[in-house]
Amino acid sequence: MSVNKLPVPPSHIPVPVASARLGIDWTHLHPHPSLHMRTSPQTAFLFDLDGTLVDSVYQHVLAWQEALESEGIVLSVWRIHRRIGMSGGLMMNVLLRESGSAIDDARAERMRKAHAAAYNRRSAQIRPLPGARELVAYLTEAQIPWAIATSGRMETAGAVLESLGVNLARVPVVTRDQVKYAKPDPDLFLAAADRLGVAIGTATVVGDAVWDMLASRRARALGIGLLSGGYSQDELERAGAYRVFEDPADLLKHIDEVGGRR
Amino acid sequence: MSVNKLPVPPSHIPVPVASARLGIDWTHLHPHPSLHMRTSPQTAFLFDLDGTLVDSVYQHVLAWQEALESEGIVLSVWRIHRRIGMSGGLMMNVLLRESGSAIDDARAERMRKAHAAAYNRRSAQIRPLPGARELVAYLTEAQIPWAIATSGRMETAGAVLESLGVNLARVPVVTRDQVKYAKPDPDLFLAAADRLGVAIGTATVVGDAVWDMLASRRARALGIGLLSGGYSQDELERAGAYRVFEDPADLLKHIDEVGGRR
Numbered sequence: 085m086s087v088n089k090l091p092v093p094p095s096h097i098p099v100p101v102a103s104a105r106l107g108i109d110w111t112h113l114h115p116h117p118s119l120h121m122r123t124s125p126q127t128a129f130l131f132d133l134d135g136t137l138v139d140s141v142y143q144h145v146l147a148w149q150e151a152l153e154s155e156g157i158v159l160s161v162w163r164i165h166r167r168i169g170m171s172g173g174l175m176m177n178v179l180l181r182e183s184g185s186a187i188d189d190a191r192a193e194r195m196r197k198a199h200a201a202a203y204n205r206r207s208a209q210i211r212p213l214p215g216a217r218e219l220v221a222y223l224t225e226a227q228i229p230w231a232i233a234t235s236g237r238m239e240t241a242g243a244v245l246e247s248l249g250v251n252l253a254r255v256p257v258v259t260r261d262q263v264k265y266a267k268p269d270p271d272l273f274l275a276a277a278d279r280l281g282v283a284i285g286t287a288t289v290v291g292d293a294v295w296d297m298l299a300s301r302r303a304r305a306l307g308i309g310l311l312s313g314g315y316s317q318d319e320l321e322r323a324g325a326y327r328v329f330e331d332p333a334d335l336l337k338h339i340d341e342v343g344g345r346r
Numbered sequence: 347m348s349v350n351k352l353p354v355p356p357s358h359i360p361v362p363v364a365s366a367r368l369g370i371d372w373t374h375l376h377p378h379p380s381l382h383m384r385t386s387p388q389t390a391f392l393f394d395l396d397g398t399l400v401d402s403v404y405q406h407v408l409a410w411q412e413a414l415e416s417e418g419i420v421l422s423v424w425r426i427h428r429r430i431g432m433s434g435g436l437m438m439n440v441l442l443r444e445s446g447s448a449i450d451d452a453r454a455e456r457m458r459k460a461h462a463a464a465y466n467r468r469s470a471q472i473r474p475l476p477g478a479r480e481l482v483a484y485l486t487e488a489q490i491p492w493a494i495a496t497s498g499r500m501e502t503a504g505a506v507l508e509s510l511g512v513n514l515a516r517v518p519v520v521t522r523d524q525v526k527y528a529k530p531d532p533d534l535f536l537a538a539a540d541r542l543g544v545a546i547g548t549a550t551v552v553g554d555a556v557w558d559m560l561a562s563r564r565a566r567a568l569g570i571g572l573l574s575g576g577y578s579q580d581e582l583e584r585a586g587a588y589r590v591f592e593d594p595a596d597l598l599k600h601i602d603e604v605g606g607r608r
Contacts, residue, residue, distance in 0.1 A: 142408055142423045149471065160475060160593060161404045162576045209411065213422060314424045318580035331422060 127343035128282040129223060130273050130305065133234035135169065135292035135313025137216040137332060138244040142314070143209065144168050147202035148175075151195045157183050165314060169293030171235050171266030172196060203240050212248050213312050215333025220248065220255075222336060226346040229280045231256040233272040235295070256280060267295040270303035277305075288343060290335065297323035308342060310335065389605035390544040391485060392535050392567065395496035397431065397554035397575025399478040399594060400506040404576070405471065406430050409464035410437075413457045419445050427576060431555030433497050433528030434458060465502050474510050475574050477595025482510065482517075484598060488608040491542045493518040495534040497557070518542060529557040532565035539567075550605060552597065559585035570604060572597065 135141040145165045152159055159179055167175045176195060180187045223230045232250070234241055237260050245257060256279035263271040270284075277284040289300035292313025300307035301324045309320030312331040320328050327342060329335040339345075397403040407427045414421055421441055429437045438457060442449045485492045494512070496503055499522050507519060518541035525533040532546075539546040551562035554575025562569035563586045571582030574593040582590050589604060591597040601607075 139422050139424075142404055142427070146404055146408065146471075153471075158473060160401050160574055162401075162574050165404070165576055209408075209415075211420060312422055312424050314427055314576060316578035316581050319578050 125283070125286045126228060127306075128229040128231070128277065128280050128287045129344070130276045130287050130289045131220075131230065131232050132169065132289070132291035132293065132296045133232055133241055133244065134236060135213075136290055136296075136310055137213060137220070137232070137248055138210060139213050139312065140203075140207070140210045140244060141165070141168055141292070143206040144199075144203055147199050147206060150202040151198035152179065152183075154198045155185075155191060155195055157185050159183055166294075169235055169291070169313070170268055170295040171260065172199070172237075174266070200237070200239050204243075207240075207243055210244060210247070212244075213331050213333075215331060215336050217249055219332040219336045219339075220250070222339070223344065226344070228344055229282055231258065231276040231280050233258045233276040233289075235260050235266040235272065237261055267293075268298035268302065270299050273299055273303045273305055277303075292320075294319055294323040297325050300324065308335065387545070387548045388490060389568075390491035390493070390539065390542050390549045391606070392538045392549050392551045393482075393492065393494050394431065394551070394553035394555065394558045395494055395503055395506065396498060397475075398552055398558070398572055399475060399482070399494070399510055400472060401475050401574065402465075402469070402472045402506060403427070403430055403554070405468040406461075406465055409461050409468060412464040413460035414441065414445075416460045417447075417453060417457055419447050421445055428556075431497055431553070431575070432530055432557040433522065434461070434499075436528070462499075462501050466505075469502075469505055472506060472509070474506075475593050475595075477593060477598050479511055481594040481598045481601075482512070484601070485606065486517075488606070490606060491544055493520065493538040493542050495520045495538040495551075497522050497528040497534065499523055529555075530560035530564065532561050535561055535565045535567055539565075554582075556581055556585040559587050562586065570597065 131137055134144055145161060145168055148164045148168070149159070149161055157180065159182070163182065164179065167178055173192065176192050177187055220230060232255065241259055245252065250257065256276055258272050258275045258279065260266045263275055265271050273287070273289055274284055277287050284303050284305050287305040288308060289296055289303070289305045290308045290310065291297065291300070292310045292315060294315060297307040297309060297320055307325045309315070309317070309325035309328040310331055311317065311328065317328045329338060393399055396406055407423060407430055410426045410430070411421070411423055419442065421444070425444065426441065429440055435454065438454050439449055482492060494517065503521055507514065512519065518538055520534050520537045520541065522528045525537055527533050535549070535551055536546055539549050546565050546567050549567040550570060551558055551567045552570045552572065553559065553562070554572045554577060556577060559569040559571060559582055569587050571577070571587030571590040572593055573579065573590065579590045591600060
């Protein structure tokens with residue numbers, strides 16, 4: 085229970101004569117609990133997709149390795165893993181710079197296409213993460229607003245959204261196609277909050293990557309980290325996660341602790 | 347410089363009469379620095395293979411996922427990743443227990459074979475990690491003893507050892523086939539030190555997994571962690587790494603700091 089702080093005269097100061105003459109009763113300024121009970125607004129959950137709701141990070145990583153190699157760029161797989169989840173364009177810039185290769189638009193576009201093809205070839209193996217379907221079903225049933233905001237494009241996100249049983253007519257899904265800058269810029273989460281009609285300052289971002297946590301801070305949302313994308317608890321906390329769970333099933337177990345009470 | 351502790355009589359105690367009579371000169375027991383300069387023995391480097399010298403962890407992870415699924419066991423990929431590098435047998439026990447599935451020898455043997463086949467199908471994409479060939483060439487040239495100790499079996503390790511240019515006639519390679527218990531038991535590293543003829547207490551283990559660090563502590567060796575297998579610095583340090591580098595190239599840059607001076 086939060087109590088408003090109203091100015092009440094300290095008891096050792098006599099009530100001013102003028103007030104007494106006017107019959108002013110200071111006691112009404114002592115807040116009565118029932119009149120000042122404050123309710124914080126219901127939080128909305130803004131979910132990342134890959135590594136957060138579906139188990140697709142490692143396939144994305146190896147698909148990017150294949151796409152980079154098709155352009156003659158050899159990079160260690162762990163370095164690609166640690167960049168997954170940021171904007172694909174930004175990621176290519178970073179990786180190309182790291183490998184000392186030249187960046188040009190035609191090359192980036194060829195790699196984007198090669199990645200999508202290599203990923204879709206691997207996508208038969210991809211499953212929703214444990215508890216993902218149950219978590220979003222719980223939120224829907226509890227009438228807690230939620231949306232999806234992914235740095236991926238519809239061409240790779242479409243199939244996994246289906247596997248989650250997401251009703252695209254009812255649940256806002258913001259993809260990289262719909263904003264100018266993807267994560268770690270805050271735009272995807274800002275757009276998702278807009279689509280839900282909620283203030284970003286009351287929203288909670290759920291993601292598996294450092295880039296989700298950085299974007300959530302830039303958006304002034306809270307961030308919850310999940311280990312299911314392969315980052316460590318320490319990496320997520322250092323990037324600003326205020327709480328870390330294993331996967332959607334673990335988050336659902338603790339949903340009452342993070343503003344998801346029914 | 348370490349100085350031997352010899353029993354010298356405290357100065358307030360008079361030299362015993364008998365000693366004085368016999369002409370004993372206690373001062374020779376004060377060590378002269380040049381006579382007591384201590385040299386620590388040269389460290390030997392005991393390398394893990396997958397994720398430490400070759401970039402094969404993510405392919406192993408997805409190959410295990412495929413092998414588990416062939417037995418109807420669905421597990422999140424990050425959970426498999428965090429178990430890679432431990433004994434395959436132990437890993438199957440842990441994962442089967444986690445998934446609530448029954449463990450039996452025939453099933454474990456089928457999965458071992460399915461993993462080897464799925465991994466070998468992916469192995470064309472596998473490369474030595476940056477600096478791996480240069481690091482082992484440097485140690486060989488500097489006559490610093492080194493060996494390889496892997497929880498993998500020769501059937502999957504053979505091809506990557508070739509890619510490293512390792513001369514199997516000269517470099518000891520201990521695989522899972524040659525010890526009773528693989529990592530996190532210390533046996534692989536103890537066997538590698540034996541093969542080099544060095545004391546394990548003077549050896550340094552280099553690995554990418556928490557299991558390498560735990561095995562190095564159980565063996566009483568030092569552990570150096572590498573990020574190239576996808577674990578975080580924090581995870582490796584908590585498991586006992588006394589130093590963490592990015593990959594073999596980064597370790598080679600700092601080799602003088604960890605006992606690898608020429």
